[in-house]
Amino acid sequence: MKNLTVSFKPTFNNFQPLWIYFVKNRWALAAGVLSLLIVDFLQLMIPLIIKEAINILVVQTSGTGALLVKQGATIGMIALFIALFRYVWRHLLLGHSRKVEQGLRNRLYGHIQTLSLSFFQNTKTGDLMARAVNDINAVRMACGMGLVALVDGFVLGTAAIGFMISIDWRLTLISLIPAPIVVVLTRMVTHQMSARFERVQKSFSDLTEQARESFSGIRVIKAHQREVWEYDKMKAGGERYVGESMHLARTLALFFPLMTLVTNAGLAVVILLGGRYTISGTITPGDFVAFISYLNLLTWPVMAMGWVVSLIQRGSASMRRINDILETVPEIQDSSGKNERDTQSKWEKGVSGKAEGAIDFFGLSFRYPDQKEYVLKDVNLKIRPGETIAIVGRVGSGKTTLLQSLPRLLDVPENMVFVDGRDIRNLPLITLRKKIGFVSQDVFIFSDTVYNNVAFGTDDVTDEEVKQALGVAGIREEMEALQNGLGTLLGERGITLSGGQRQRLTIARAVVGDFSILILDDALSMVDTRTEEGILNRVLDLRRDRTNVIVSHRVSTIRRADRIFVFDRGRLKEDGTHESLILLGGVYAALYEEQLLRESLENGGVNSP
Numbered sequence: 001m002k003n004l005t006v007s008f009k010p011t012f013n014n015f016q017p018l019w020i021y022f023v024k025n026r027w028a029l030a031a032g033v034l035s036l037l038i039v040d041f042l043q044l045m046i047p048l049i050i051k052e053a054i055n056i057l058v059v060q061t062s063g064t065g066a067l068l069v070k071q072g073a074t075i076g077m078i079a080l081f082i083a084l085f086r087y088v089w090r091h092l093l094l095g096h097s098r099k100v101e102q103g104l105r106n107r108l109y110g111h112i113q114t115l116s117l118s119f120f121q122n123t124k125t126g127d128l129m130a131r132a133v134n135d136i137n138a139v140r141m142a143c144g145m146g147l148v149a150l151v152d153g154f155v156l157g158t159a160a161i162g163f164m165i166s167i168d169w170r171l172t173l174i175s176l177i178p179a180p181i182v183v184v185l186t187r188m189v190t191h192q193m194s195a196r197f198e199r200v201q202k203s204f205s206d207l208t209e210q211a212r213e214s215f216s217g218i219r220v221i222k223a224h225q226r227e228v229w230e231y232d233k234m235k236a237g238g239e240r241y242v243g244e245s246m247h248l249a250r251t252l253a254l255f256f257p258l259m260t261l262v263t264n265a266g267l268a269v270v271i272l273l274g275g276r277y278t279i280s281g282t283i284t285p286g287d288f289v290a291f292i293s294y295l296n297l298l299t300w301p302v303m304a305m306g307w308v309v310s311l312i313q314r315g316s317a318s319m320r321r322i323n324d325i326l327e328t329v330p331e332i333q334d335s336s337g338k339n340e341r342d343t344q345s346k347w348e349k350g351v352s353g354k355a356e357g358a359i360d361f362f363g364l365s366f367r368y369p370d371q372k373e374y375v376l377k378d379v380n381l382k383i384r385p386g387e388t389i390a391i392v393g394r395v396g397s398g399k400t401t402l403l404q405s406l407p408r409l410l411d412v413p414e415n416m417v418f419v420d421g422r423d424i425r426n427l428p429l430i431t432l433r434k435k436i437g438f439v440s441q442d443v444f445i446f447s448d449t450v451y452n453n454v455a456f457g458t459d460d461v462t463d464e465e466v467k468q469a470l471g472v473a474g475i476r477e478e479m480e481a482l483q484n485g486l487g488t489l490l491g492e493r494g495i496t497l498s499g500g501q502r503q504r505l506t507i508a509r510a511v512v513g514d515f516s517i518l519i520l521d522d523a524l525s526m527v528d529t530r531t532e533e534g535i536l537n538r539v540l541d542l543r544r545d546r547t548n549v550i551v552s553h554r555v556s557t558i559r560r561a562d563r564i565f566v567f568d569r570g571r572l573k574e575d576g577t578h579e580s581l582i583l584l585g586g587v588y589a590a591l592y593e594e595q596l597l598r599e600s601l602e603n604g605g606v607n608s609p
């Protein structure tokens with residue numbers, strides 16, 4: 001008992017965030033519950049009418065035909081109303097559960113989008129998908145059928161028992177002997193069923209994930225001739241899925257026959273004992289039949305009692321998992337000071353007259369959460385508006401980390417990173433990110449048209465601008481030559497682009513954005529040197545008066561920069577123009593030599609600048 005009261009509160013507390021949907025849908029809910037109660041009431045009337053009909057048959061000897069027509073017509077009417085109100089409650093109550101589902105899904109999705117990158121790095125996509133699908137489903141079931149079973153189980157159950165007691169209390173007591181067994185049995189089976197069901201779900205999602213992985217990695221599989229190996233893995237996954245499904249089917253297959261056995265055992269006792277009471281005249285034949293009808297009616301509420309506990313427990317567990325996400329606070333918090341916004345809007349309008357695109361790093365040191373090593377160490381760096389700078393350094397020297405701190409994809413401490421003279425931590429995220437275009441190494445193309453992939457949610461972009469951007473990115477002709485031109489679908493539902501095409505399309509997206517700062521983090525690694533040179537020349541020509549920050553391994557690209565910053569193991573080691581750094585003969589000069597050698601090897605040893 002103690003356990004029950006202890007777990008009751010948290011079970012319901014988990015549902016707290018859903019309260020608003022219940023308040024919002026209160027009229028529909030009230031009307032739904034009322035219809036449900038009317039159906040219950042009408043169902044409870046049927047045995048009474050049967051009772052009267054039987055009594056008429058037994059007592060009356062003449063004129064029974066006409067009387068029975070009346071009883072029959074009444075039952076017909078009741079059935080009609082039951083059908084009508086059942087439709088109404090299903091529509092309203094199950095409709096309510098769908099609205100809860102929709103509200104919760106939108107809230108979860110909206111919230112997940114605000115979370116910081118680190119959240120996504122630490123959470124598996126599959127896990128998020130499972131929450132968005134299975135957990136929300138379980139919550140919907142609890143809010144819909146759970147509610148129905150609770151009301152029905154309670155009202156129909158107590159009323160039916162009440163009517164049975166009014167006929168004969170001893171008979172009622174005896175007939176209720178199997179009821180606790182049914183409740184416990186339902187509870188046990190549904191409990192087991194949900195555990196089994198979860199295992200079926202899990203094995204199915206494993207199977208899907210495996211299929212997805214093997215298709216997206218098909219090139220590697222073919223190249224290494226691992227087709228048979230993959231096939232065997234898939235086969236084993238399929239067998240696991242069938243095995244789990246069979247387990248579930250066996251549990252279900254056992255449940256219904258067992259139920260029939262238990263409830264019919266009760267019926268047998270009632271017929272034996274009730275029959276005797278009828279013969280002895282303790283109850284009328286009508287009472288006897290009505291009693292059996294109530295007993296039949298009771299089967300569902302008794303099962304519902306067992307079911308409702310599982311539905312609500314499962315829904316509550318799912319709600320707890322969803323709440324875990326909803327309660328996750330984005331690590332990167334938006335600034336919300338009023339003064340900040342006031343000065344911000346002036347600044348945005350350019351009242352201060354300052355050219356945009358200045359970047360300052362003041363003694364920036366940074367390490368990733370849970371890591372010992374600092375990946376950026378006391379970085380001091382100043383970029384003037386309209387400058388094009390290159391950042392150079394070996395893999396792992398901290399270039400990406402530095403650049404990701406600018407649009408606050410990573411969060412750095414206060415007073416260390418400034419954009420246009422403002423601490424980025426004090427700028428509204430939306431303003432900051434509107435200023436900065438970021439093209440990283442891993443490009444992403446959405447399953448949408450070429451046009452939408454470039455315009456990417458920007459309303460005020462014209463067709464001309466999209467085409468111009470495609471031209472700058474050196475991909476306009478290729479895209480226009482597609483079957484539906486810029487309206488061609490890309491991605492999963494459309495055509496597949498090569499890595500280089502994807503990168504060029506992403507560059508076009510960044511060009512359309514017309515940002516005051518553009519960051520290209522190794523953004524053209526998959527196109528050849530000559531093409532990269534052409535694209536960068538066009539991008540930089542177009543953005544002559546804007547700030548451009550470029551990370552590249554290609555000598556020709558780096559040379560175009562006004563200034564070059566050289567990083568080594570998290571420290572800014574050198575900075576200057578290409579010529580001055582070569583003269584210095586330090587890290588840059590060594591890197592430059594290496595790159596030159598590599599490029600000339602890639603070009604067959606004939607291309608030396």
Ligand code: ADP
Nearest residue numbers: 368371375393394395396397398399400401402
């Ligand atoms: P670069 O862009 O110069 O190759 P990065 O900034 O990507 O360098 O990486 C710098 C260092 O930070 C590397 O040692 C890398 O392993 C580490 N690092 C990068 N991202 C993370 C992360 N999300 N969590 C922990 N360490 C990271």
